Amino acid sequence: MTKALKKLRSMKDPADKIRAMADALVRFAEKGENPYLDIPSRTLSNVTFSDRDSIIKLGDETQRRFFFNIGQAKKFMQTYLVASGCSELLKVRKTTSIRDLYYMTKHTIKDAREETFNDQKESDPIIEDLEVALGSLREELNLFASNRGAMVGNMTIWDSGDMINLRKQGSGGWSVPSIVEENVVRFKSCEAKFILLVEKDAVWRRLNEDKFWKKHNCMLVHGQGMAPRGVRRLLYRMVNELKLPLFVFVDNDPWGFYIYSVIKQGSINLAFESSRMAVPSARFLGLSSYDKGKFKLPDNVSISLNKEDRDRAKQILEYPWFQKEEWQKEIKKMLKEGIKLELEALSAKGISFVSEEYLPYKIKNKLWLN
Amino acid sequence: MTKALKKLRSMKDPADKIRAMADALVRFAEKGENPYLDIPSRTLSNVTFSDRDSIIKLGDETQRRFFFNIGQAKKFMQTYLVASGCSELLKVRKTTSIRDLYYMTKHTIKDAREETFNDQKESDPIIEDLEVALGSLREELNLFASNRGAMVGNMTIWDSGDMINLRKQGSGGWSVPSIVEENVVRFKSCEAKFILLVEKDAVWRRLNEDKFWKKHNCMLVHGQGMAPRGVRRLLYRMVNELKLPLFVFVDNDPWGFYIYSVIKQGSINLAFESSRMAVPSARFLGLSSYDKGKFKLPDNVSISLNKEDRDRAKQILEYPWFQKEEWQKEIKKMLKEGIKLELEALSAKGISFVSEEYLPYKIKNKLWLN
Numbered sequence: 001m002t003k004a005l006k007k008l009r010s011m012k013d014p015a016d017k018i019r020a021m022a023d024a025l026v027r028f029a030e031k032g033e034n035p036y037l038d039i040p041s042r043t044l045s046n047v048t049f050s051d052r053d054s055i056i057k058l059g060d061e062t063q064r065r066f067f068f069n070i071g072q073a074k075k076f077m078q079t080y081l082v083a084s085g086c087s088e089l090l091k092v093r094k095t096t097s098i099r100d101l102y103y104m105t106k107h108t109i110k111d112a113r114e115e116t117f118n119d120q121k122e123s124d125p126i127i128e129d130l131e132v133a134l135g136s137l138r139e140e141l142n143l144f145a146s147n148r149g150a151m152v153g154n155m156t157i158w159d160s161g162d163m164i165n166l167r168k169q170g171s172g173g174w175s176v177p178s179i180v181e182e183n184v185v186r187f188k189s190c191e192a193k194f195i196l197l198v199e200k201d202a203v204w205r206r207l208n209e210d211k212f213w214k215k216h217n218c219m220l221v222h223g224q225g226m227a228p229r230g231v232r233r234l235l236y237r238m239v240n241e242l243k244l245p246l247f248v249f250v251d252n253d254p255w256g257f258y259i260y261s262v263i264k265q266g267s268i269n270l271a272f273e274s275s276r277m278a279v280p281s282a283r284f285l286g287l288s289s290y291d292k293g294k295f296k297l298p299d300n301v302s303i304s305l306n307k308e309d310r311d312r313a314k315q316i317l318e319y320p321w322f323q324k325e326e327w328q329k330e331i332k333k334m335l336k337e338g339i340k341l342e343l344e345a346l347s348a349k350g351i352s353f354v355s356e357e358y359l360p361y362k363i364k365n366k367l368w369l370n
Numbered sequence: 371m372t373k374a375l376k377k378l379r380s381m382k383d384p385a386d387k388i389r390a391m392a393d394a395l396v397r398f399a400e401k402g403e404n405p406y407l408d409i410p411s412r413t414l415s416n417v418t419f420s421d422r423d424s425i426i427k428l429g430d431e432t433q434r435r436f437f438f439n440i441g442q443a444k445k446f447m448q449t450y451l452v453a454s455g456c457s458e459l460l461k462v463r464k465t466t467s468i469r470d471l472y473y474m475t476k477h478t479i480k481d482a483r484e485e486t487f488n489d490q491k492e493s494d495p496i497i498e499d500l501e502v503a504l505g506s507l508r509e510e511l512n513l514f515a516s517n518r519g520a521m522v523g524n525m526t527i528w529d530s531g532d533m534i535n536l537r538k539q540g541s542g543g544w545s546v547p548s549i550v551e552e553n554v555v556r557f558k559s560c561e562a563k564f565i566l567l568v569e570k571d572a573v574w575r576r577l578n579e580d581k582f583w584k585k586h587n588c589m590l591v592h593g594q595g596m597a598p599r600g601v602r603r604l605l606y607r608m609v610n611e612l613k614l615p616l617f618v619f620v621d622n623d624p625w626g627f628y629i630y631s632v633i634k635q636g637s638i639n640l641a642f643e644s645s646r647m648a649v650p651s652a653r654f655l656g657l658s659s660y661d662k663g664k665f666k667l668p669d670n671v672s673i674s675l676n677k678e679d680r681d682r683a684k685q686i687l688e689y690p691w692f693q694k695e696e697w698q699k700e701i702k703k704m705l706k707e708g709i710k711l712e713l714e715a716l717s718a719k720g721i722s723f724v725s726e727e728y729l730p731y732k733i734k735n736k737l738w739l740n
Binding site: 095104106107115146147150157161164174202205206210224347348 | 458459462464465466467469470472473474476477478485514516517520527528529530531532534538539540541542543544545546547549554555571572575576579580594668669670671712714715717721722
């Protein structure tokens with residue numbers, strides 16, 4: 001990584017970073033040099049698993065993007081255009097969606113018939129380039145994606161000026177915003193002793209209706225499948241600022257295991273976020289491949305693994321972060337049995353089996369994987 | 371429609387309806403007759419547009435499902451199984467997802483190798499059969515789908531025992547539950563003078579951040595695309611119980627027009643819900659095909675209609691509920707220009723153009739369609 005890039009990434013305020021980026025451009029122009037921008041490479045070869053930190057990290061490789069280069073000029077211009085859009089957002093203290101930013105920065109270049117962007121598919125990767133170059137999450141650049149996921153539990157939070165009592169959120173819960181940085185979300189009084197992240201919102205709803213969070217004094221979160229960035233960042237902040245342990249409750253299939261691993265170590269695609277989103281202390285509470293036998297679930301709730309599942313399971317078996325003996329056993333058991341189970345399968349034992357028996361038993365007996 | 375079916379559908383309590391269904395079965399058995407169940411047909415030929423009520427309605431055709439009939443026995447059994455699952459839910463006052471109900475009712479039939487259900491694809495249509503036979507929405511049978519959509523504004527609501535101040539919901543808003551019946555959601559103090567339903571959550575978020583609902587004293591709702599049943603039912607209740615006018619704000623494309631029409635008249639697929647979900651008084655606030663010219667939006671934010679869009683627009687042009695002159699003009703204008711516009715396109719005129727100029731201007735000058 002170049003010295004200039006390191007300096008840029010070490011600055012604190014995202015607006016200052018963008019200004020520094022712009023200043024660099026002016027200096028190149030004044031010196032009559034070909035302006036360039038260094039961007040860390042977001043390629044598989046530049047991703048490593050750090051044993052020490054137990055997270056997936058981006059390496060030091062960078063690529064240089066020049067202005068006077070036929071193959072790079074357009075991307076160079078687009079990078080500055082997106083940066084200028086973010087700068088504007090930060091200045092007026094407004095947030096917008098990544099789709100909106102595309103429309104904000106799209107226009108026909110003067111005296112040319114070229115568009116700045118032809119498609120949102122062009123602007124989205126530029127946003128990721130900018131995130132990694134600046135070392136700022138897009139949420140810090142005031143860009144958001146769709147809201148997804150919800151939370152209830154023994155805590156009060158401050159959200160954009162409103163105090164929200166998460167003990168009194170009815171059936172729907174507090175919708176987790178896509179941006180959960182300090183300027184939007186602050187944690188106020190919290191009695192909860194742990195966090196339970198549930199993959200499926202239907203199961204979350206069952207647990208909320210049964211007031212599981214009240215009985216077990218916890219925070220109850222769901223991410224509607226793969227947890228979106230907002231939920232991951234929120235979990236990270238809660239674990240680090242409130243020192244709460246995090247338990248993950250996902251389907252018993254390779255996809256569920258993968259959701260858990262992204263929460264814990266980060267993902268390959270977005271390795272540059274890991275250090276601000278991954279929670280290496282996260283624990284896997286279930287569904288384990290051993291639960292069907294342990295809890296005597298009927299045979300007919302299990303689903304046969306298909307070829308895709310088997311391939312994915314074998315792939316996961318090779319990941320450095322699944323090399324612990326207990327995880328190898330867990331994944332091999334799934335492959336041996338040849339079946340997967342959804343969280344809803346627990347309902348075959350009764351509507352509230354999950355909240356009244358399964359989860360309390362697993363937590364009480366510490367039946368989780370690390 | 372048979373007399374027995376009419377009687378069943380006219381009963382008030384869903385639990386009573388299911389009990390009556392079960393009693394009928396017992397009577398058939400006692401008389402030694404072949405048990406049957408009448409179910410209104412959910413076919414296109416049984417759907418009509420009622421000019422008087424301005425909603426799409428299910429007709430009077432029914433189909434008879436017998437127990438002693440090789441082709442119908444399984445479906446007959448499944449219908450009673452689903453009804454028994456719902457009866458259990460109503461008895462213990464718990465709600466569950468339609469996926470959960472599938473797992474609850476799935477088992478191997480004693481002394482046979484047959485499963486009651488092989489797939490959720492089998493149980494979902496049975497739920498719809500039951501809804502239409504009983505004349506009860508599945509939400510009244512304590513079945514829910516995923517939460518989707520959110521609301522903020524000048525109102526306090528009661529949600530499952532909690533009082534929720536929708537003026538203090540931060541950036542995410544109150545997540546609209548899938549079940550919003552009287553036993554789950556009640557309207558308390560409401561000062562708002564109208565409801566604005568926004569198709570896109572990103573635009574909803576822009577309006578929430580700009581506190582549009584405060585300045586214009588309204589309720590701000592989004593449905594994340596096509597409004598889910600929970601949002602539709604909530605809008606219906608707010609319009610009918612609170613006498614609030616409803617404005618719909620959708621993309622300028624055939625899909626946006628269709629979303630508006632489902633809110634207003636109901637949908638063909640779920641015609642049996644129309645009378646409890648459709649809002650014939652709903653108004654279309656935008657984006658109109660004339661808005662690009664009226665608000666001088668730049669050319670490069672428009673997207674060319676593809677073949678699918680054109681076909682869909684031509685189809686919509688024929689619908690009885692789009693026969694008003696202004697709607698014919700609106701759709702033909704879209705086809706003539708050959709372009710569509712997303713709500714986000716308004717951002718080309720500035721981040722807050724939508725909340726500070728576009729919407730206030732359209733509302734003030736009553737530029738809507740009925």
